Structures are given as C-alpha cells and as structure tokens.
Amino acid sequence: MIENGKISLLQFGIAVYMFALGSTALLAPSIIVSIAKQDGWISVIFCMLVIVAFVSLWSRLSKRYPGQSMIQYGERILGTWPGKLVGLIYIWYFLYLSSLVLRNLGDFITTSVLSQTPIQFVHIMFMIPVLYGAYLGLEVIARTGEVLFPWILVIFSVTILLLLKNIDPGQVLPILPDGLLMPLKGVYPLLGFPISELVVFLLVIPFVKGQNKIKKYFNLYFLLAAATGACIVFISISVLGVDVTARSTFSVFDMAKEINVGNFFERVEVLVGGIWMMTIFVKLSICFYAANLATAQLFNLRSYRVTLLPFGMFVLALSILGYKNTAESAWFITTAYPIYSLFHGLVIPALLLMIGKLRRLKG
Amino acid sequence: MTVNKMRRSFILIMLLLSVSLGGCWDIRYLDELSTTVALGIDLSGNDELQVTVQVVNPTEVSTASKGGGGSSPVTTYSATGKTVFEAIRQISNETSRRLFFSHNQVLVIGEELARKGVGDVFEFIERDPEVRTDFYVVVAKGGKAADVLKVTTPIEKIPGTKVHDNIENVENKSGTSFAVRVEDVIETIGSDKKEITMGSIEVIGNVETGGDMKNVQKIDPQTIIKLDGMAVFKGEKLIQFFNAKRSRGISWVDNKIKSTVVSVPCKNEGRTVIEIIHSSTKMKAKFQQGKPYIDIKIMQEANIAEILCPGMKGAAKAVFDQLAKETGQEVTKEITDTVTRAQKLNTDIFGFADAIYKANPSYWKKNRHNWDYIYPKIPIHVEVITQIRREGIRNKSYFEKILRE
Structure with missing residues (x-):
C-alpha cells in the first residue's frame, strides 16, 4: 500500500466541508452576486440539488469498486493505456487546481493584507506547510482539518454575531424579481468552483473507516458547506449591498471591515481572513496530496513522496503563470473553468460508471 | 539522538523561523508614518483637484510631553493633480513621512467641486486597500475644504477628531444633520435608486487667523467650524443646501x-x-x-x-x-x-x-x-x-x- 493511514468518517466530513468552502467562499460571493444580484444566495441554495446529484454519482462509483481509488479502477475499466491517459488528465487537473488555489490565497494576501510583499514569497511560505502535510500523509491532513474546524465555526459565528447590527435584510429584497432565471445563471460558476473539484475525494474515500456511511457524511457536510456559503452570500448582500458586494474582489473581507463594537472592537477583519488561511490550507493539502498519490498509483511507485518536491515547485511556478490578475481569474471562473472542471467532476466519472456497468466489472 | 535526526530537526526549525520573515516586506514603523485624520478635496482652477491632508503632529498630542514645543497639533499639506491619487502622491514632495490613511476620520469636499460633481473623489478611496471607507463625508458650505482643515479647534486638539465627533453629536442630539460615511455614498452612487445627501460644514470667522494657535487660546475663539444642514445632490452634483x-x-x-x-x-x-x-x-x-x-x-x-x-x-x-x-x-x-x-x-x-x-x-x-x-x-x-x-x-x-x- 502506498498510503497506510485511515481516517474517520468525521474527519472525512470535515475535510469535505473545508475543501468545499476553500477559496470559493472568499472569491465566489462577488462573482455570484454580480450575476444573480440580490438572489445570489438563492443560487447557492439551488446548488444543493446539484450537490446531491454529484455525490450520488461519486459514491455509487466508489461503492462499486471498494478499497480502490479512481485512478486504480479507471485503469481496470478502460484498459491499461486509456486508463493511464485518464489518470494523467487527473494528475494535471489536481496540480492545476492546487496552483489556482494557491494563487487565490496569494492574491488575497497581497491585495488586502501585505501589499508590498512579493506574491512568490507568500506562495513559497504557504507551500512549505502544505508540502510537509502532504509528506506526513492523509491522516495528518485530516487531523489538521479536525483541529482547525472548530476555529472556523467560532470565528464565523462571532463574525455574524458582531455584524448583526449592520445586517439590513431589506437589501435582499425584492426576492426573485426576474423569476428563477437569474439565480439559475448564478449556479453556473459554482458548478466548476467548487462542486466538481470535490471529485478529488474519490481518491480519499478508500482510506475512510466505515465505508457504508460515506454517502451520508459526504452529503451532509457538503450541504452544510453550501448552507454556510448561502449564509455568507446573504449576509454579504445585506451588509454591503448588492452593488458593493458585486464589485468587491474579496467581499467577505470587506464585510468583516464593517465590524465595529462600541468604537473599540474594530479592525478585526484579519481574523476573518484567518478562516481562509485554514480552509485553503486543507483544500490545497488534499489537492496536492491527491496529485502525488495519483502519480504513485498510476506508475506503481513504492511511495508517493518522491514526487512531492518536483510537484511542489511545479505548482509554485504554475501559480504565478496561471493568470495575470484577479480580474482574469474571475473571468476564467465565470466562463471556461466550469466546463473544464465539469469534465473531470461529471463527464469522466459518469463514463467510468457506465463503461464499468457495460463491461460488468466489479470491485 | 542520531546526527541525522538532529540535522533534520535543525532544518525544520530554520524553515519554521523563516516563515516569520514574511512580515518584513510590509513593515511600517510608527515613526515613519504620518497619520492623516482629515482629507479635503477641492477643485483647483482648470479641472485639477487639490487634495489637502491633515496629519497628526505626534509630539504635540502625546500626553507624556507636557505642552510640546508650542507648535500646532496637526499640520496640513496640499497638492494638486489631475486625480485624487496623483495629488496625494504629489504631497510626498512636502512630507518626510509616508502618509498613512487607515485612521482617517473625515473627508471634506469643497463646495465648488461638489457642484461640479463628486464622482472623481471616491474611486481611489474605495479601491485602495489601506484607505478604509468608514469615515464621514461632509461638504464645505460656501468655501474650500482646505480652509476647513486649517482651523484650530478648542477641547479636541485634533480638528479632524473634532469634526468627526461633532457629526456624531449632531446626529445624536438634534438630527439636523446626520453622519454619512464614504461607503454610504459609494453605495448610493452604485445604486440607481437613490440620490446622495451628506452633511455640510462651515467656517465661521476669519480663516487666516483661525489657523493660528492663538485662536484656541481665547475663551471665545473667533474662528470656529460648525456643522450645518444637509447638502442635497442630484446625480453626482450638489444642487442645494437644506436648512436645519x-x-x-x-x-x-x-x-x-x-x-x-x-x-x-x-x-x-x-x-x-x-x-x-x-x-x-x-x-x-x-x-x-x-x-x-x-x-x-x-x-x-x-x-x-x-x-x-x-x-x-x-x-x-x-x-x-x-x-x-x-x-x-x-x-x-x-x-x-x-x-x-x-x-x-x-x-x-x-x-x-x-x-x-x-x-x-x-x-x-x-x-x-x-x-x-x-x-x-x-x-x-x-x-x-x-x-x-x-x-x-x-x-x-x-x-x-x-x-x-
């Protein structure tokens, strides 16, 4: 076995939650609101239906081939060479995704917090613990998620509590002025970012204890993340207004700037920024770990650790080359990325499931 | 402990320590900053903007050094440019320290500029990550914003603070003027369903002598700054001052x-x-x-x-x-x-x-x-x-x- 660790269902669920929020909750609110206006939060609620469908596809696939990762049964279903090709596609996808996530964080830090610091330096500093986490393996990453999770909940609920007086639900009105079309349009970018990205958990599922409850936990924590997201979008609109939310690059951070209790408890937005450090760490670690694990499984390496350093440097380089600025990333997220991401999250898994059924293969 | 293990932990500690270096790029020493408390923007002649900043003179407001050197607690700097940001950068010709806007308390817009349109003013303020958008905006009624920032005030040593607190006091006690924050204005400009209003402020008395510290040495200062009713806009243009x-x-x-x-x-x-x-x-x-x-x-x-x-x-x-x-x-x-x-x-x-x-x-x-x-x-x-x-x-x-x- 390349990976000997086992993680619990709860750790799995928390990893799903943090992965789903990841960098999405930082970037997506303004993107969705610019499309769906005040109905942005309804878009996120619509996403829940999509999530249930995706989870049922993925869990069906992993149930059919228990104990195997997607890379392994992909090769069995499609035959050696086509299977290897699909494996390569996924390795590239995970590496590319890692670089995008890293860049999201870098953009955030350099625009909002440390404006003079070179982005490369932020990336390198963040990549070091990620590499270390991936080196130690899945168990450690999952446990890190478990440790960070309560902090996220605490900071998040305290933020909402402190913002209560700034919340003006009137900003969300009127609800659905143009029918369902607008919020449905807002679902599109979310299909790729983050929903399809969670396909990475098809590599993690084999290491979870309690296989029969995977679907339940997957659904529960994924939907919980969506509910959190809907909540974030709702509050963001009702605190900042539709216009500002749509124009703000990191609307949640701007929202946190509004916190002011009695003129002395203010300027705490960096704490809220801390949430993204945590969720992005977990997302990036899992993504990067999966890329290495997939490589090891595809090429029958003895350990997944050999590729850590080269891949790490590759991700660092790619994160700088990926796009020029946040405007380009927002453009990419709303246009091509959902299709690209859906190809990995929906098309390939669905094909694998169908071909596997036709060929009557079982785990 | 084997040598190998020791070497490994040494490398790890070095790596962990290097993480803290990340903060050094954006380091800001307090004694290298000039904290602005008030920002004034006026129209200057041919289409140019004049930006005036009121910065704190730290030795004069500290409680430790009694009395200080007798100089004024704040200093104003002015520069003109085609846009707000260009003008602000021009100010660096006059200052020894980097201007720091995070603690700004109030923005004053000159009447002339307000009548021409305030659209140019807010884009930089909203975009820049260092400038917060929670300070108050007022229009200088019948005068220039620069004049308002040059008047010394009793009780509150820093005029910017006095205007800020004054705005809150009026809102709380009489309601004839209320606090409008920069972000409220931006939000209103951004929506096409409401027009802007903001408070107005006036210099009463002689502006020239008002800038002198002698002004506040009197029991009854000859020059004061006073809040008035609201300024009413249509689009980005000021059209009228409403009375109390x-x-x-x-x-x-x-x-x-x-x-x-x-x-x-x-x-x-x-x-x-x-x-x-x-x-x-x-x-x-x-x-x-x-x-x-x-x-x-x-x-x-x-x-x-x-x-x-x-x-x-x-x-x-x-x-x-x-x-x-x-x-x-x-x-x-x-x-x-x-x-x-x-x-x-x-x-x-x-x-x-x-x-x-x-x-x-x-x-x-x-x-x-x-x-x-x-x-x-x-x-x-x-x-x-x-x-x-x-x-x-x-x-x-x-x-x-x-x-x-």
Whole structure:
C-alpha cells in the first residue's frame, strides 16, 4: 500500500466541508452576486440539488469498486493505456487546481493584507506547510482539518454575531424579481468552483473507516458547506449591498471591515481572513496530496513522496503563470473553468460508471 | 539522538523561523508614518483637484510631553493633480513621512467641486486597500475644504477628531444633520435608486487667523467650524443646501433621528417643547389603482422638556394626548415640507425608487425611464405616532401661576 493511514468518517466530513468552502467562499460571493444580484444566495441554495446529484454519482462509483481509488479502477475499466491517459488528465487537473488555489490565497494576501510583499514569497511560505502535510500523509491532513474546524465555526459565528447590527435584510429584497432565471445563471460558476473539484475525494474515500456511511457524511457536510456559503452570500448582500458586494474582489473581507463594537472592537477583519488561511490550507493539502498519490498509483511507485518536491515547485511556478490578475481569474471562473472542471467532476466519472456497468466489472 | 535526526530537526526549525520573515516586506514603523485624520478635496482652477491632508503632529498630542514645543497639533499639506491619487502622491514632495490613511476620520469636499460633481473623489478611496471607507463625508458650505482643515479647534486638539465627533453629536442630539460615511455614498452612487445627501460644514470667522494657535487660546475663539444642514445632490452634483429644519425632514424619512427637539405652540400663547428620545421610521411603497404612493410610518417616544404655556395645567392625561397629537402633526408638516422641496428639485434623496422597486419590481422595470416624471408627483402619506413617556421631575409647571395677557 502506498498510503497506510485511515481516517474517520468525521474527519472525512470535515475535510469535505473545508475543501468545499476553500477559496470559493472568499472569491465566489462577488462573482455570484454580480450575476444573480440580490438572489445570489438563492443560487447557492439551488446548488444543493446539484450537490446531491454529484455525490450520488461519486459514491455509487466508489461503492462499486471498494478499497480502490479512481485512478486504480479507471485503469481496470478502460484498459491499461486509456486508463493511464485518464489518470494523467487527473494528475494535471489536481496540480492545476492546487496552483489556482494557491494563487487565490496569494492574491488575497497581497491585495488586502501585505501589499508590498512579493506574491512568490507568500506562495513559497504557504507551500512549505502544505508540502510537509502532504509528506506526513492523509491522516495528518485530516487531523489538521479536525483541529482547525472548530476555529472556523467560532470565528464565523462571532463574525455574524458582531455584524448583526449592520445586517439590513431589506437589501435582499425584492426576492426573485426576474423569476428563477437569474439565480439559475448564478449556479453556473459554482458548478466548476467548487462542486466538481470535490471529485478529488474519490481518491480519499478508500482510506475512510466505515465505508457504508460515506454517502451520508459526504452529503451532509457538503450541504452544510453550501448552507454556510448561502449564509455568507446573504449576509454579504445585506451588509454591503448588492452593488458593493458585486464589485468587491474579496467581499467577505470587506464585510468583516464593517465590524465595529462600541468604537473599540474594530479592525478585526484579519481574523476573518484567518478562516481562509485554514480552509485553503486543507483544500490545497488534499489537492496536492491527491496529485502525488495519483502519480504513485498510476506508475506503481513504492511511495508517493518522491514526487512531492518536483510537484511542489511545479505548482509554485504554475501559480504565478496561471493568470495575470484577479480580474482574469474571475473571468476564467465565470466562463471556461466550469466546463473544464465539469469534465473531470461529471463527464469522466459518469463514463467510468457506465463503461464499468457495460463491461460488468466489479470491485 | 542520531546526527541525522538532529540535522533534520535543525532544518525544520530554520524553515519554521523563516516563515516569520514574511512580515518584513510590509513593515511600517510608527515613526515613519504620518497619520492623516482629515482629507479635503477641492477643485483647483482648470479641472485639477487639490487634495489637502491633515496629519497628526505626534509630539504635540502625546500626553507624556507636557505642552510640546508650542507648535500646532496637526499640520496640513496640499497638492494638486489631475486625480485624487496623483495629488496625494504629489504631497510626498512636502512630507518626510509616508502618509498613512487607515485612521482617517473625515473627508471634506469643497463646495465648488461638489457642484461640479463628486464622482472623481471616491474611486481611489474605495479601491485602495489601506484607505478604509468608514469615515464621514461632509461638504464645505460656501468655501474650500482646505480652509476647513486649517482651523484650530478648542477641547479636541485634533480638528479632524473634532469634526468627526461633532457629526456624531449632531446626529445624536438634534438630527439636523446626520453622519454619512464614504461607503454610504459609494453605495448610493452604485445604486440607481437613490440620490446622495451628506452633511455640510462651515467656517465661521476669519480663516487666516483661525489657523493660528492663538485662536484656541481665547475663551471665545473667533474662528470656529460648525456643522450645518444637509447638502442635497442630484446625480453626482450638489444642487442645494437644506436648512436645519428641512434637513431634519430627511433624517426623519431616512430613520436617522435618535433624539431631537420639537416645539408646539400652546393654545393661547407660549410653546411646549418636546424631547424626542426614540424614533423609528418605516418607509414603504404602496400601490393604489396601479399608482404608487409612499407610506411613511413613524413611531416615536418623547419626554416633555418645557411647558411654557401660561395658565396651562400640566400632567393631565388629556393634555398629554393633545400634545402627542400636535407633536405628530408638527413632524408630519416638517416631513411634507422636505419631501415637497426635494420633489421640486426632482432629486430622490429618500430612496423612493428603491422602495418602489422592492414593493413592485415589475412596475419599476416598466417605469424606470420615466422616473424623473413620476417622482415629483408621487404622493406621500405620513403617519406619526407619538407616545409621551415622562414629564421630568415636576408634574406641574409654575407657569400655571403665570398669567400673561
């Protein structure tokens, strides 16, 4: 076995939650609101239906081939060479995704917090613990998620509590002025970012204890993340207004700037920024770990650790080359990325499931 | 411990320590910064903007060094440029320290610029991550913003702080002007369903001598800065200053009244003065036969502050009810006057459009292009419910005994 660790269902669920929020909750609110206006939060609620469908596809696939990762049964279903090709596609996808996530964080830090610091330096500093986490393996990453999770909940609920007086639900009105079309349009970018990205958990599922409850936990924590997201979008609109939310690059951070209790408890937005450090760490670690694990499984390496350093440097380089600025990333997220991401999250898994059924293969 | 293990932990510690280096790029030493407290923007001659910053002179405001060197607690710097940011960068020609905007408290816009349009002012403020958008904006009535920033103020050593606190004080005590933050203005500009209003400020007295520290050495300073009513905009252009009473009408509609004073005439002569201690306004658009009207409901609580009615009996239930009713009528009159005025100027400072959009999006969609014709004719319906809570620590007034003919 390349990976000997086992993680619990709860750790799995928390990893799903943090992965789903990841960098999405930082970037997506303004993107969705610019499309769906005040109905942005309804878009996120619509996403829940999509999530249930995706989870049922993925869990069906992993149930059919228990104990195997997607890379392994992909090769069995499609035959050696086509299977290897699909494996390569996924390795590239995970590496590319890692670089995008890293860049999201870098953009955030350099625009909002440390404006003079070179982005490369932020990336390198963040990549070091990620590499270390991936080196130690899945168990450690999952446990890190478990440790960070309560902090996220605490900071998040305290933020909402402190913002209560700034919340003006009137900003969300009127609800659905143009029918369902607008919020449905807002679902599109979310299909790729983050929903399809969670396909990475098809590599993690084999290491979870309690296989029969995977679907339940997957659904529960994924939907919980969506509910959190809907909540974030709702509050963001009702605190900042539709216009500002749509124009703000990191609307949640701007929202946190509004916190002011009695003129002395203010300027705490960096704490809220801390949430993204945590969720992005977990997302990036899992993504990067999966890329290495997939490589090891595809090429029958003895350990997944050999590729850590080269891949790490590759991700660092790619994160700088990926796009020029946040405007380009927002453009990419709303246009091509959902299709690209859906190809990995929906098309390939669905094909694998169908071909596997036709060929009557079982785990 | 083997050598290998030791080497490994050594490398790990080195790596962990290097993480903390990340902060050094953005390091800001306090003694290398000039903290701005107020920002003034004026029109300067041919299409240029003049930016004036008021920065704190740290040795003069510190409590440790008594008295300091006798120089002024703040200093202003001015520069002109085509845009706000260009001008701000020009200021570095004059300052030894880097300007630091995170603690800015107020933005003053010169009247001339406000009349020409304030659109240019806010883009930089909103975009820059260091400048926060929670400070207050006011228009310098009848003058330049630079002049307002140059006047010394008693009690509060830093004029920027004095203006900031003054704005809050007015909002809390009289409601004839209310605090408008930069982000409120930006939000209003961004929506097409409301027009901007902001407070106005005036220099009373001589600006030249007002900048001298001698000004505050007097018991009665000859030059002061004073808040006035609200400045009313249409689009990005200032069109009129409302007087105190009309400005309070805006506060009432906008639910900004916290506490204020209303006086109603007595039956024969004299006045009764009512202190509003709590007020909450609900504005809704309603439709009657397809035509919109605005429904304004105000619930307020009041105390009796003064009864100056000769011969009037205080504390009787009927008298209180009557007073409550009259207060309501007085407030209604004020609101109606303000709304009529705003409708005459055809500027939707109350956000009636927004209320209509929220109540009936399809009506708004159909009529948004005719809004300039619809708005001046929109009827309003005001209902004020006043509850008189207390009459102070006397239940009867000695005015009962005073009989004036």
